[in-house]
Amino acid sequence: MSKRTVTCAVAVMAAAAFTVSIPSVAQAADTHAGTKALLDRALQNAPGAAVFAGNAAGSWVLQSGTGDTQAAKPIQPGEHHRIASQTKTFTAVVTLQLADEGKVALDTPIETSLPGVVDGNGYDGTKITVRQLLQHHSGIPVNNNPRPARNPDGSYTLREVVRDGLSLKPNSAPGTKFEYSNTNFEILGLLIEKVTGRSAGEAITERIIKPLGLQATGYPRGGDRTLPAPYVHGYAGGRVGPIFFWVDNTTNVEPSMFGTAGAIESTMSDVTAFYRALATGKLVSSAGLAEMRKTIPWEGAPAGYDYGLGLVKHTLSCGGDAWGHPGNVVGYATWTAATDDGRYATVVTNTFSAAAGTNGDDLRFEILDAAICGR
Template sequence: MAEKLSRNRFSGVLAVAVAAVLALPSSAFAQSPGDHSATQAALNAFQAKGGPGAGIYAGDGTSSWALSAGTGIINTNRPIQPTDHYRIGSQTKTFTASVVLQLVDEGKVSLDAPIEKYLPGVVDGNGYDGNTIMVRQLLQHTSGISVNGSPNPQANPDGTYTLAALVRDGLKHAPASAPGAAWLYSNTNYEILGMLIEQVTGMPVAQVITSRIIQPLGLTATTFPAAGDRSVPKPAVHGYRGVRVGPFFLWTDVWTSIEPSEDSTAGAMISTEQDLSAFYRALIGGKVVSAASLAEMEKSVSIGGSGSSSDLGYGLGLIKYNLSCGGVAWGHDGEITGYYAETLVTEDGRYASVVTNNMAVLNSPLTQMYKLLDTALCEKP
């Protein structure tokens, strides 16, 4: 399940050139009004399967609280804070989907129009026909486009990538199914949607997402980094690659090694737990797209288990999770080199955003992550 829900491009640093082995901090940091002991225990379990640190920011619309375990920077006692920046990976997809639905609201895009209408000749050849793949299917990962498990796009001379190059690389794999026949998570779907946004608006997609989503919502800690800008604003959670061996961890710091244009509209953005909570709350609260478009985004197909007793659903750039205490939560996860994160919100205003600073190489802590989110959203201190 983790492979299905996470980004399928692993840029860069699989080999560890310089590594350190260090016992993880055993103490946990808590900053909350009230007793969130069950959530703290779930956070500790998540961090024990994740990176050197983990954090959660949660609330119910009237109050917020934060908990942390481990450290955001190795060799320091640096608890992860809700205002710390990190790469959000595939949570970028919800921003991309939101812009597409805004264009639907404006009559500039139709969900049930073929992508060929907007991008003639782009999705064509190698078994693909853009006349048979609808915009809705790209948003929901039911287009039949294959997972690009070995990405190798053509780079520009400066080491950056264009969306067109990412799409060409993704379509080198033959279709995995007929359009609409199955759900299969593929970054290529959202790279094509990035090209769609640029074609319809006539502007770079980073500028469009910034002007349409980030700025109107006041997400001052959220950025769509420019091609070539590998920095992460401070304060930041450092991201690591490595393998855990009991209480020890073999890692290398990769937080500034990611070329954002290699992920673009599928996973390039940077944000914080606090900003992501605000974004998803605004979206589910009807402040980003129309009520009709939000209803389309929430039409989900089953995509399997979360590692708990709950099946997950996938809408148009949104994951649906059935809470143990009743009701549903909406959001998205993000997995990118150095980070694993997710944000879920409910229609009645509850929210929880989590991050750990390691992309698990062998065993993704999917079960522990959903247990943590479910506990935070359902716990009554």
């Protein structure tokens, strides 16, 4: 994982449902000039970029470029896009909820709940814990060229995606090295299904999406490559001789390829509400949130970024920490984080990887920091 771009290939519940509301959005005028300058730089690598940010008093939005090259239309907070690896935090939350309920133990070997799944080819499920899967500390390597067997409709089962990931031999002994791998969270998806008796998508929907009232957020069915309208178009850059152009690849992603590691689609306002709810204790117990915030160094990330249990700590330039997760998938690069005192920001660009920042790191890090710190 290079320092230039960190790539992420996308409590006991209260009896009554609860809803997280985002304050009304006010278009930023001449304020947030530093954030806007950084956002404009994102157009070096994408047709469009936007940041949705604010605090307990209200929200604001800044945009550069377009979310649709055929319409010159800035990206809006209510438009759908793929959130990629931000899905991992949803998966982690359900896992911690199950731990709160006494149905999962973080330091128990995965073999206990999923006998025979993580076994062979150098793996021993009796030595890999749930915590290590949540923290990318299992020894399972990144799978940069996934080739799971397809279903007749072109979709993939979660179990087949896991089998494909485990076809690569481990890179290290469990608990000794950080290595970001979708396979960790796809295994956690199987764990959720085994413990709840529901599909992972159903469990995430019933435990998070519906209680929070995230009406624009969904865990898509396998084979459904579309996004609900209105949506941000995703793009890849192309060139023929001296001519550069953007190719719309919005529907090129099969979401079941990533499953509980990266399948969810949402909007800037919805995904912000999710991370704010997590930061304010509405999704897991205080003990569960404390476990999620026990971090280890995130190898390959810029200084100030550490990895917890499906949750990333961003040490802010203005002091304190924000907690969230980035995501990269065909057509989109995202990042959301929220603080305990009510500040938050979501950044979206509509191509796979963000432009490089000042120090050669991912520009999204700088945009997020500037937005939360009020520059």
